[in-house]
Amino acid sequence: MMINKRLIQTVGESKKYIAAGVLWQWCSLLANVGMIFTITWFLQRLFFEQAVRGDFLLVAVVCAASLLLRYICTRKASDMSYLSAKAVKRTLRSQIFKKLLHLGPAYSQQVPTSEVVQITVEGVDQLETYFGAYLPQFFYSMLAPLTLFAVLAPISLPSAIALLVCVPLIPVSIAAVQTFAKKLLSRYWSQYTTLGDTFLENLQGLTTLKIYRADAYKNQQMNEEAEKFRKITMRVLTMQLNSITVMDLVAYGGAALGVVLSVTRYRAGAVSLAGCLAIILLSADFFIPMRQLGSFFHIAMNGMAASDKIFHLLDLPQPPPKHKTVDPCRCTVTCRNLCYTYAGTEREVLHQVDMDIPAKGLTAVVGDSGCGKSTIASILTGRSSGYSGSACIGGDEIADLNAESLLRSVVYVGHGSYLFAGTVRENLQMAAPQAEDAQLWAVLERAHIADFLQAEQGLDTVIAEGGSNFSGGQCQRLALARALLYDAAVYIFDEATSNVDVESENDIMEQIVKLAEEKTVILISHRLAAVVPAQNIYVLQAGRVVESGMHHQLLERQGHYHALWSAQQELEMYGEGGIQ
Numbered sequence: 057m058m059i060n061k062r063l064i065q066t067v068g069e070s071k072k073y074i075a076a077g078v079l080w081q082w083c084s085l086l087a088n089v090g091m092i093f094t095i096t097w098f099l100q101r102l103f104f105e106q107a108v109r110g111d112f113l114l115v116a117v118v119c120a121a122s123l124l125l126r127y128i129c130t131r132k133a134s135d136m137s138y139l140s141a142k143a144v145k146r147t148l149r150s151q152i153f154k155k156l157l158h159l160g161p162a163y164s165q166q167v168p169t170s171e172v173v174q175i176t177v178e179g180v181d182q183l184e185t186y187f188g189a190y191l192p193q194f195f196y197s198m199l200a201p202l203t204l205f206a207v208l209a210p211i212s213l214p215s216a217i218a219l220l221v222c223v224p225l226i227p228v229s230i231a232a233v234q235t236f237a238k239k240l241l242s243r244y245w246s247q248y249t250t251l252g253d254t255f256l257e258n259l260q261g262l263t264t265l266k267i268y269r270a271d272a273y274k275n276q277q278m279n280e281e282a283e284k285f286r287k288i289t290m291r292v293l294t295m296q297l298n299s300i301t302v303m304d305l306v307a308y309g310g311a312a313l314g315v316v317l318s319v320t321r322y323r324a325g326a327v328s329l330a331g332c333l334a335i336i337l338l339s340a341d342f343f344i345p346m347r348q349l350g351s352f353f354h355i356a357m358n359g360m361a362a363s364d365k366i367f368h369l370l371d372l373p374q375p376p377p378k379h380k381t382v383d384p385c386r387c388t389v390t391c392r393n394l395c396y397t398y399a400g401t402e403r404e405v406l407h408q409v410d411m412d413i414p415a416k417g418l419t420a421v422v423g424d425s426g427c428g429k430s431t432i433a434s435i436l437t438g439r440s441s442g443y444s445g446s447a448c449i450g451g452d453e454i455a456d457l458n459a460e461s462l463l464r465s466v467v468y469v470g471h472g473s474y475l476f477a478g479t480v481r482e483n484l485q486m487a488a489p490q491a492e493d494a495q496l497w498a499v500l501e502r503a504h505i506a507d508f509l510q511a512e513q514g515l516d517t518v519i520a521e522g523g524s525n526f527s528g529g530q531c532q533r534l535a536l537a538r539a540l541l542y543d544a545a546v547y548i549f550d551e552a553t554s555n556v557d558v559e560s561e562n563d564i565m566e567q568i569v570k571l572a573e574e575k576t577v578i579l580i581s582h583r584l585a586a587v588v589p590a591q592n593i594y595v596l597q598a599g600r601v602v603e604s605g606m607h608h609q610l611l612e613r614q615g616h617y618h619a620l621w622s623a624q625q626e627l628e629m630y631g632e633g634g635i636q
C-alpha cells in the first residue's frame with residue numbers, strides 16, 4: 057500500500073514525528089469515544105426518565121473537555137505533520153546536494169540540470185505531503201478501526217465484527233482503481249511535461265516566431281496539445297471522482313449495516329439503548345480514517361513517482377574521493393594526446409591534442425566554429441570528464457584532482473557569465489566574501505565600470521535577474537571584475553568579448569593581457585584580432601591542433617591561421633567599406 061521502506065529509512069528522523077502524529081490522532085478518537093458514551097448514557101437516562109439535574113452538567117463538562125482535548129490533539133497532530141515534512145525536506149535536499157557535490161562539476165553528464173531542479177524542488181515537495189499527510193493517515197486508519205472494535209465488541213460483538221470486516225473493502229477498492237490509475241497517471245504526466253516543454257520553448261522563441269510569422273501555426277499546435285491535456289485531465293478527475301464514489305459507497309454502506317445490526321440487536325434485547333446509540337454514532341468513525349486515506353491516494357502515487365526519481369539520482373555511480381589539490385604556484389597546463397568524445401555520442405571531437413601552456417602568460421586557442429575550443433575549456437575546468445590521453449594542471453592529471461580545488465584554481469569566464477539579482481556588491485562578494493569596498497572598487501576600476509557605477513548607486517546599484525538592466529558590455533565588465541577578485545591561478549576566457557562593443561572589447565582585452573603577466577591565462581576566441589598579443593596561439597581544425605606559434609610566425613607560415621586571418625580582415629574591411 058505505497059509504503060516505501062527505503063524512503064522511510066532514508067528519512068529516519070521523521071519516524072518519531074509520524075508516530076507522535078498518529079498518537080495524537082488516536083487520543084482525539086478516544087476523546088470522541090468518551091464524549092459519545094457520555095451523551096448516549098445521558099440520552100438513555102432521559103428516555104427512561106431517570107435523568108437528574110447534575111447529569112446535564114456532567115454531560116456539558118465532559119463534552120467541553122472532550123472538544124478542548126480534540127482541538128489540542130488536532131493542533132498537535134498537525135504540528136507533528138509539519139515537523140515530519142520539514143525533516144523530509146531538509147534530509148532529502150541535503151542528500152541530493154551532497155550527491156551533486158560528490159558527482160562534481162561533470163554531474164550534468166549523468167543527469168540533466170533541469171531534472172535535478174525538478175526533483176529537488178517539486179519532487180521533494182511531493183514527498184513532504186507524503187510524509188506529512190499520507191503516512192500518518194495510513195497508520196491511523198489501521199489503528200482507529202481496531203480501537204473502535206475493542207470499544208464496541210463488549211457492547212455487541214456481531215455488530216463490531218460486521219463493521220470491522222467491512223473496513224478492508226475500502227483499500228481493496230483503492231487497489232482495484234490503482235491498477236488502472238497507474239497507466240492513466242503516467243500518460244497524464246507525460247502529456248503535462250510535453251505541454252510544459254512546448255510552452256516554455258515557444259515563449260522563449262516568441263520573438264523568432266513573430267519575425268517568421270510562425271506564431272499562428274505554433275499557437276494551433278499548442279492548442280491541440282492543450283486539448284489533449286484537457287481530455288486526459290478530465291479522465292484523471294473522473295477516475296478520482298469514481299474512486300471516491302466507490303469508497304463512499306463502501307464507507308456509508310458499512311455504517312448503514314452497523315446501524316441496522318445495532319437496531320436489530322436492540323430490538324432483540326441484546327444491547328441497551330445507550331449501547332445501540334453508541335454503535336450508531338461510532339459506526340461512521342470505523343470508515344472515516346480509511347476513507348480519508350483513500351483521498352490521499354493520489355498524493356501517495358505522486359510521492360512514489362518522486363521517490364523513484366530521487367533514488368535514481370542518489371544511486372548514480374560516483375567517482376572515488378580525490379584528495380590531490382592544485383598547487384597554485386605550479387600552474388602550467390599540459391595536454392598530451394588528449395582525445396574526447398561526449399557521453400552518449402560516438403563522434404570523437406578532440407583528436408590527440410598536444411598543448412603546453414606556461415604559468416604566467418597569455419595563450420590563445422583559435423579555430424573555426426565547432427572545432428573543439430570550448431570542449432578543451434570544459435575539460436580543463438572539470439565539467440567534462442572521461443577524456444583519454446592526458447590533461448594536467450601543475451603536472452597533476454585533472455581526472456585525479458579534487459573537484460573543489462580545481463574549481464578554486466581555474467576560473468572560467470564565458471560570453472554569458474551569469475549575474476544574479478541583487479546588488480553589485482553581492483555579485484562581487486560571491487568571489488571574495490570578505491572583500492572590502494576598496495578592493496571591490498579596485499577591480500571595478502580595472503574592468504572600466506567604476507565611473508558608470510559611481511553615477512548610479514555605487515556598490516549598492518541593483519542588478520536585475522540575469523543582469524537584464526545592464527548592457528552586454530557592462531555585464532561582461534562586471535563578470536571580469538568578479539573573476540579578477542576571485543584571484544585564481546588559471547583563467548580561461550571563452551569568447552568573453554563576443555557580443556560586446558569595440559570599446560568594451562578593448563578594455564576587457566587590456567585587462568586580460570595585464571592579468572597574464574601574473575597568471576596562467578587561456579584566451580579562446582574566434583576573433584583573431586583579439587589574440588594578436590598572445591605569446592602562443594594554438595590553431596585548431598576539426599578537433600586537431602594544426603599549427604601553433606605567435607601571430608607573426610603563424611602569418612608567415614601561410615597555413616590555416618593565415619587563411620582565417622585573411623578571411624576576417626577581408627570581412628572587416630568590407631564592413632568598414634559598407635559604412636562609408
Ligand SMILES: Nc1ncnc2c1ncn2[C@@H]1O[C@H](COP(=O)(O)OP(=O)(O)OP(=O)(O)O)[C@@H](O)[C@H]1O
Nearest residue numbers: 398401405423424425426427428429430431432582
Ligand atoms: N554537450 C555536447 N554533446 C555532444 N556534442 C557536443 C556537446 N558540446 C559540443 N559538442 C560537439 O563538439 C564539437 C566541438 O564543440 P565546441 O563547443 O567545443 O566547439 P567550439 O570550437 O567551441 O565552437 P564555437 O566557436 O562555435 O563555440 C562540436 O562538433 C559540437 O557539436
